[in-house]
Amino acid sequence: MKEQFLNELVRRYARSKALPENRAMVTRHGSANSNGWSVEETLRAFLSRSPHVAGGLEFLFQNAGESTAFESLRMQPLVAAHRNLVGAEPFLLPKERFGGAQDVALVALVRNAVDETLRAYAATSPQLVEYVGKTPISPYGSLGLSVSRWGQVDWDYIRDLDWRIFLPPQVGHDSGFKSELERTLTQELYRYELHPVLGGKDVQGLPQVQLRDNRTDEAHGFHFYLIAMKPGFARGNIHLDGGYSPHFAYFPENSMDEHLEAAHLQWPDLIMQERQDYIDMFNQLSFNIFGENSGEDRLYKTRGWYLHKAFKWYATLARWRGLSSLEEDLLYQYEHFRGSEAELSYLARYRYYARMTPSPQHLDDVDRDLARTTSIAYAQARNGEDPLIGKQINVNGGEVIVLETVAESFRVAAGKLLEEIESSWPDVVNCARNAGQVRFADNLAAPCGVDLDGYGQAILIPAEWSMVFCDSYVGQAMKKAAEEKRGLVEEDIRRALAALLAFLLGAAQVRGGYGGARAD
Numbered sequence: 001m002k003e004q005f006l007n008e009l010v011r012r013y014a015r016s017k018a019l020p021e022n023r024a025m026v027t028r029h030g031s032a033n034s035n036g037w038s039v040e041e042t043l044r045a046f047l048s049r050s051p052h053v054a055g056g057l058e059f060l061f062q063n064a065g066e067s068t069a070f071e072s073l074r075m076q077p078l079v080a081a082h083r084n085l086v087g088a089e090p091f092l093l094p095k096e097r098f099g100g101a102q103d104v105a106l107v108a109l110v111r112n113a114v115d116e117t118l119r120a121y122a123a124t125s126p127q128l129v130e131y132v133g134k135t136p137i138s139p140y141g142s143l144g145l146s147v148s149r150w151g152q153v154d155w156d157y158i159r160d161l162d163w164r165i166f167l168p169p170q171v172g173h174d175s176g177f178k179s180e181l182e183r184t185l186t187q188e189l190y191r192y193e194l195h196p197v198l199g200g201k202d203v204q205g206l207p208q209v210q211l212r213d214n215r216t217d218e219a220h221g222f223h224f225y226l227i228a229m230k231p232g233f234a235r236g237n238i239h240l241d242g243g244y245s246p247h248f249a250y251f252p253e254n255s256m257d258e259h260l261e262a263a264h265l266q267w268p269d270l271i272m273q274e275r276q277d278y279i280d281m282f283n284q285l286s287f288n289i290f291g292e293n294s295g296e297d298r299l300y301k302t303r304g305w306y307l308h309k310a311f312k313w314y315a316t317l318a319r320w321r322g323l324s325s326l327e328e329d330l331l332y333q334y335e336h337f338r339g340s341e342a343e344l345s346y347l348a349r350y351r352y353y354a355r356m357t358p359s360p361q362h363l364d365d366v367d368r369d370l371a372r373t374t375s376i377a378y379a380q381a382r383n384g385e386d387p388l389i390g391k392q393i394n395v396n397g398g399e400v401i402v403l404e405t406v407a408e409s410f411r412v413a414a415g416k417l418l419e420e421i422e423s424s425w426p427d428v429v430n431c432a433r434n435a436g437q438v439r440f441a442d443n444l445a446a447p448c449g450v451d452l453d454g455y456g457q458a459i460l461i462p463a464e465w466s467m468v469f470c471d472s473y474v475g476q477a478m479k480k481a482a483e484e485k486r487g488l489v490e491e492d493i494r495r496a497l498a499a500l501l502a503f504l505l506g507a508a509q510v511r512g513g514y515g516g517a518r519a520d
Helices: 003-017 023-029 032-048 051-060 106-121 126-131 141-150 177-191 254-263 267-288 303-320 324-336 341-351 360-382 408-421 426-434 463-467 471-483 490-509
Strands: 137-139 160-167 197-201 207-212 219-228 392-395 398-405 437-442 448-452 456-462 514-517
Touching (some): 106 177, 137 141, 141 160, 267 303, 267 360, 303 324, 408 490, 437 463, 456 490
Parallel strands (some): 160 219
Antiparallel strands (some): 392 398, 448 456
């Protein structure tokens, strides 16, 4: 291991022990300098007798002698490893609203219709058989947003059942696949004693499968968008190329996994893509809010259509920016507004325009908000039952967003290393033990201890580390080590990450103890 890297680790960790805020520890154990020297010697001895940990740490960072910060990791984590999965269970057609013999699972219904259609096409194109059961399907738009927002389909909120079907390149848009898919879907609905209403038409003017909502008398139509699967397509724009977006694409099964893993989408790439999608959507909304249709849209969209969608679109933009209270206000207006079109236009365009506009001088704010909201989406997808995720707290005068807990395996391993390194300072180790949880948090500059009102004590570390202290990053590091013939084993990487987490926890424990934090 490079001597300069060992020196950097020791210097950084020892320096954290001499922070001015830690007056109590300095008083008990002598001067800041002597305390720092003791920690330096303890840490140096630990790494010297743990060459595998030291070698793993050196491997993880690209500039060993400069920094042990997140930005200096030589393998930037893949966002694809934190895909925003939504389970299939909430997508249901309830019999009390649509009739039929039973509640129908929408994902299974559409999956079967797609697979049956592929089998039919395989009669003349045998190579399509291998795609049966593997072609990704994705509920999106208001259908996906409804489940993501409330954990179920809110049939008072959505109007259509929108699905993206990712098809192999051999199936083109002019192949007739969509018409055959609609016929197969209709047959599937009849099997469950559901009776389609075929009076509607899609944008090509063809009959569209619809189901009548018995409670509201609204007709919910099935919209199928066919997207050609191409190598690396998951990096593209979600609207144009079917690319990956944690806000608009939901893959409630494993059919998308291999494509997301192959995309190699990194965090900065995702934020840039999200920003462009956000701006494009905002421009579309601001242009069409008064129904200023052009081209083919004029044939299919009425002036009132855009006004009807205005609140929902603005609510989506608010969700992208992490403005949850504004999103709820907009969705309430969407569901309950009874004013005139002129009043609706004013509320949708002018009341919320200033907070939504992506003006050039506010793009840094947009990027920050998108990063925060994306982190929340990932955390909630992995830990849907955790009530603290997304909570806002005040730490040292700044707003911090609490995210998920650090995986138990990493936390326990880090605690053991911390105990070994700092055996001379039981107060610090006890501080770690007393923290009921270790969590990630957005808008957090450095690790710190907090007292979560009503939820006990916790140590928070910056959100970007959530993509590092996880099994998927261990796998990513092992692939890289094998490519470089490093001779590292998985345990070396895990112990190195545990040591890194221990350093972060140690830094948090000497920043003045647990400050008061209020969960809003």
